[in-house]
Amino acid sequence: MNQHQFLPDLPPPSNTVGPLGWAKKNLFNGPLNTILTLILGYFAFIGLASVIDWAILSADWSGQTRGDCTREGACWVFIQVRWDQFMYGFYPEAELWRPRLFYITLAIFTVLLAYEKTPKRMWIWLFFVNIYPFFVAGLLYGGVFGLEVVDTHKWGGLLVTLIIALVGIIVSLPIGVVLALGRRSEMPIIRSMCTVYIEIWRGVPLITVLFMASVMLPLFLAHGSETDKLIRALIGVVLFSSAYMAEVVRGGLQAIPKGQYEAADALGLSYWKKMGLIVLPQALKITIPSIVNTFIGLFKDTSLVLIIGMFDVLGIGQAANSDPEWLGFATESYVFVALVFWLFCFGMSRYSIWLEGRLNTGHQR
Template structure:
C-alpha cells in the first residue's frame, strides 16, 4: 500500500506572531500575567499623564505668563525665550548670521550623511579645513564689513554646537596620533604620549575648564589675551583627545598580529601599513566607542556654565531666574533635555547605520 504524505498543518494562531510573542514572554504564567498587567497599567498611567501635561492641557500661544492659564505645560515660556535658547545674547539685527550658520551646517551634514553625494570627499575636506574659518569670520565679524560680535554675547545652542563640533573634529585626529604614539617603538614618543593621556584622563573636565579659563592666560606673553570661548575650546580638545586616544588604542590592539605581519611581508612602510591596513580596521571596530565619546563630549559642553559661558542649559537656568517667569523651570529643563536628546540620538543612530554598512562578517 502506497503511503501519501499530507502537507504540514500551520501552527496554531496563538503560538506565532504577535499573539505568540505575548504568550511566550508576558503571559506565560499566572504570576507573569499579573505582573504584566500591573506594569502596563502603571506605564499607561504615567504616559497618559505626561501627554496630558505636555500636549493636551499645555498652553502654546501668548507673550506673557498670563497666557498660561491651564494646568499643563506653559510652552509660551519657551517661545518667548526661543531666540535666547538658540543664539544667546546675539544682537537681534545680526541674527541672520547664526541662522546662516545653522542652515549651512545642516546642509553639509546632510550631504556628508547621504552615501551617493557626488564629490563627497571634497565636501568633507571643505567642511573640516575651510568651513570653520568661514563661519568664525561670519559669526565674529570684523571681515567684509561685518559688525564685530564678541564671543561673550554668544550663547544657547550656538555655543553648544560650536564647542561640540570643534571638540569632535579636532579630538579625533589628535587622538589617533596619540594612540599611535603610545604604541610606538620609540621610547621617548611612547613616554610623552602615555604621560599626556594619563594626566588628562586623571583630571575632571571642570578642572580643565578652570585651568583653561584662569591659568592659560598666565602662560601667554604680557598684553596678549584670548577670549573665553577659545580657552574653553582648547581645554575641551585637550581633554577629549586623551579619551579618544584610548578608544583608538583599543581598536589598534584588537587587530590580529597577522595583519601587521602581512603588511610587513608586502614591504609596506610604516605609514602605508598604518594608513591603508591597520587604521581603517581599527576605526571600524571602534565606531561604537568613538560615537559614545562624541556623545559624552556633546553633553559635557554644559559644563562651560561654570566659567561664565551660557550654553543652551545655561540659558535655561538664567531664564528660570527671570521674575516675570518664575515657576516654569520644568518646561525649561524638559526643552533642554529634548535638545540634547535629539542630537545624541541622531549621532547614535548614524553610528549604528555606519557600523552595519561597514560590517564585513566579524560581528557576533
C-alpha cells in the same frame, strides 16, 4: 497521482509570530509574569497618560506673557518667548541671520555627508573640515566682508553648544589617533610622552580643565595678549577629549590580529602606509560604538562651560528660570533642554548603529 507528493507547509499560527507572539512568549508566558505585566502596564499607562496630559493636552502653546498660561498643564509660552535666547544666546537681533545661516549650512553638510551616495563626498568632507570652520568663524564673529563684529560673550544657547561639540569632535579624533599610535610606538621617548599626556588629562575632571583654560592659560601668554574665552574653552575641551579618544583608538589597535601587521610588513609597506591602509581602517571600524559613545559624552559635557561664564543651552535655561516674570516654570525649561540634548545624542546613536551595520562591524556570520 504520485503517492510521495507532499502538501505545502501550513503557515504558523498567528498567535505565535509577530508582536502577538513576542508578547505571549515574553510577557504572558506564565501566571506570575502575566500578573506582573498587567500591574506594570497599568502604572506605565497612568504615568504616560499624566505626562501626555501635562505636556500636550492641558498645555498652553501660544501667548506672549505669563498671564497667557491659564491651564493646568505645561506653559510652553515660556519657551516661545525665550526661543531666540535658547537658540542664539544674546546675539544681536539684527544679526540673527548669521547664526541661522550657520544652522542651515550645518544641516545641509550633515545630510550630504551622512548620505553615502552623495557625489564627491570626500571633497565635501575635506571642505567641511578644512574650510568650513573658517567660514563659520568669519560669519559669526564678523570683522570680514563688512560684517559687524559680535563678541563671543554675546553668543549662547544651542549656538555655543554646537560650536564646542563640533570643534571637540572634529579635532579630538585625529589628535587621539596620533596619541594612540604614539603610545604603541617602539620609540621609548615618543611612547613615554604620549602615555604621560594621556594619563594626566584622563586623571583631571573636565570642570578643572575648563577652569585652568579660563584662568591659568592667560598666565602663560605674552604680557598684553588676550585670548578669547571661547577659544580657551575649545582648547581645554580638545585637549581633554583627545586623551579619551586616544584610549578608544588604542583599544581598536590592540584588537587587530598580529597577522595583519605581519602581512603588511611582508608586503614591504612603510609604517605610515601600514597604519593608514591596513591597520587603522580596521581599528576605527571596530571601535565605532566606543568612538560615538565618547562623542555623545563630549556633547553632553559642553554644559560645563557654564562654570566659566559661558551660557550654552542649559545655561540659558537656568538664566531664564531666574527671571522674576517667569518664576515657577523651571520644569518646562529643563524638559526643553533635555529634549534638545536627547535629539542630538539619539541622532548620533542611530547613525552609529546604521554605520555599524553598513560596515558589518560586528563580523556576524
